[in-house]
Amino acid sequence: xxxxxxxxxKISACGRFVYFNFVNPDTCKFKRFKKHLPKNITGxxxxxxxxxxxxxxxxxxxxxxxxxxxxxxxxxxxxxxxVEKSVMDACKIRTEFLxxxxxxxxxxxxxxxxxxxxxxxxxxxxxxxxxxxNAEDFxxxxxxxxxxxxxxxxxxxxxxxxxxxxxxxxxxVKENVWDCIKKIGEARLGKLxxxxxxxxxxxxxxxxxxxxxxxxxxxxxxxxxxPGELRVLTVGAIDLDDGTILIDAKISKNKKxxxxxxxxxxxxxxxxxxxxxxxxxxxxxxxxxxxxxxPYSSDVFNRRHKAVTGKFGYNVRYTLYxxxxxxxxxxxxxxxxxxxxxxxxxxKDLQTTDIYLRSIGINDLDDLxxxxxxx
Numbered sequence: 123x124x125x126x127x128x129x130x131x132k133i134s135a136c137g138r139f140v141y142f143n144f145v146n147p148d149t150c151k152f153k154r155f156k157k158h159l160p161k162n163i164t165g166x167x168x169x170x171x172x173x174x175x176x177x178x179x180x181x182x183x184x185x186x187x188x189x190x191x192x193x194x195x196x197x198x199x200x201x202x203x204x205v206e207k208s209v210m211d212a213c214k215i216r217t218e219f220l221x222x223x224x225x226x227x228x229x230x231x232x233x234x235x236x237x238x239x240x241x242x243x244x245x246x247x248x249x250x251x252x253x254x255x256n257a258e259d260f261x262x263x264x265x266x267x268x269x270x271x272x273x274x275x276x277x278x279x280x281x282x283x284x285x286x287x288x289x290x291x292x293x294x295v296k297e298n299v300w301d302c303i304k305k306i307g308e309a310r311l312g313k314l315x316x317x318x319x320x321x322x323x324x325x326x327x328x329x330x331x332x333x334x335x336x337x338x339x340x341x342x343x344x345x346x347x348x349p350g351e352l353r354v355l356t357v358g359a360i361d362l363d364d365g366t367i368l369i370d371a372k373i374s375k376n377k378k379x380x381x382x383x384x385x386x387x388x389x390x391x392x393x394x395x396x397x398x399x400x401x402x403x404x405x406x407x408x409x410x411x412x413x414x415x416x417p418y419s420s421d422v423f424n425r426r427h428k429a430v431t432g433k434f435g436y437n438v439r440y441t442l443y444x445x446x447x448x449x450x451x452x453x454x455x456x457x458x459x460x461x462x463x464x465x466x467x468x469x470k471d472l473q474t475t476d477i478y479l480r481s482i483g484i485n486d487l488d489d490l491x492x493x494x495x496x497x
Contacts, residue, residue: 131157131179133172140175144189155189177203177250184293203294206239208249212288221375223350223420231281238263249289254299257282261303276305314439315447315482327430334411335430337395338423342442343449344388346467348375349424349442354417358402365389369468380468447482454484 129152131142138159143152157179163171179187181203213232217225238260239245247256264270264278283300290298316324328336341347347355351373359368362384371379384392392398397406400413407423408414427442453463464475 128183130183131176133176137168137172140172140179142179142183144183147190173250174248177248181293203249204245205247205249205252206236206245208289208294209235209282209285212285212292215288216284221350228281228285231278232285234264234268234278235260235282249294250296252295252299254302257299257303272306272308276308279303279305312439312481313441313443313447314437315451316440316444320434320436320440321448323434324430332426332430334407335423335426338407339442339445340388340391342445343452344385345382346446346449347382348446350420351375353405353407353420353423355406356402357398357400357404357406357413360384360392360398360406362389362393362398374468376468376470378468382466382468450479451482451484454479 127145129143131140133140134156139156141154141156143154145151146153157175159168159171159175209232213228217228220228239247241263242259244256260282261275261279264275270278279300283298286295286298286300289295324339325336328339338349338352341352341355342349345367347367347369351369354373355367355369359370361367365384365386366381367384369380369382371377374380397413401415404413404415405417406413407418408416409418424442431440450463450467453466454460460472460475460479464472467475467478469475469478
């Protein structure tokens with residue numbers, strides 16, 4: 123059993139101080155430490171202040187405070203765990219190892235949360251005093267002042283729930299008030315797979331006018347590599363002998379290193395263009411149109427692709443990401459087993475793949491279509 127070197131703070135019977143015990147390293151015995159209230163604080167204000175002291179010193183002790191080392195702590199100003207700063211600190215912890223785009227998703231939501239805190243004059247609200255009512259008020263603020271839809275509202279809910287979980291793990295809050303709030307129904311319209319005529323038209327255009335985009339599209343269609351991963355994929359990740367591509371944990375969305383196979387049609391194309399004749403450290407897609415030592419900035423290919431689909435007058439739901447969906451649709455219709463499709467999509471389980479296929483309009487209902495009886 124792990125030895126405890128301190129006891130958590132408690133309020134004294136007289137109601138004028140909080141106390142905790144800490145092991146004296148010289149004697150190996152517990153010594154009591156008291157944190158007194160100022161004499162001018164009385165009544166209900168004293169009760170509130172005592173609870174704040176308990177929360178503060180609990181956090182300090184859990185975060186490694188040692189009264190035998192930091193002897194001048196009494197002379198320091200107590201910095202309470204205000205909810206705004208606590209959320210910001212939790213955001214820094216959560217985003218430390220995330221990709222830039224994912225990190226920005228967190229920070230942008232935290233910025234809006236800070237905006238709400240200031241609008242409500244809640245700058246001095248402690249994290250431990252943040253209630254479910256406060257949380258629901260923030261979500262109403264998003265819908266009324268920011269005019270967001272159900273999907274974005276739910277996204278904020280998940281983000282705040284995650285940040286408060288981090289605060290809970292750090293001992294800053296006891297309960298995660300966001301766990302009690304449910305998502306609301308979404309009328310989500312995702313990206314669509316291209317129809318056959320669209321696919322042919324775009325293929326012809328890219329082959330004749332933008333061969334770099336044509337290569338980018340094929341990586342997505344055949345290997346299901348996401349645009350954000352593909353932008354920083356290097357030549358060395360491609361193994362033409364084994365017909366595989368390594369999606370390294372450093373660039374993958376799920377932070378796992380996994381292989382995908384290169385289907386024969388695409389393998390022949392990669393051999394034809396001599397993709398592996400370049401330095402292995404080169405990014406496959408680099409300004410200048412050939413592999414180089416500098417990757418494109420984010421969203422370049424999205425913008426280039428959108429310009430073409432816009433030129434053809436396609437619905438905004440047909441995007442660069444639609445090529446990944448199109449590849450999955452064509453594969454399942456060609457008879458590829460769902461287990462193999464799961465591995466190529468790099469999904470954690472078959473249920474995830476099933477949900478994904480349904481989200482892009484694929485249902486295993488061929489027998490029903492062919493054999494449904496006549497009324």
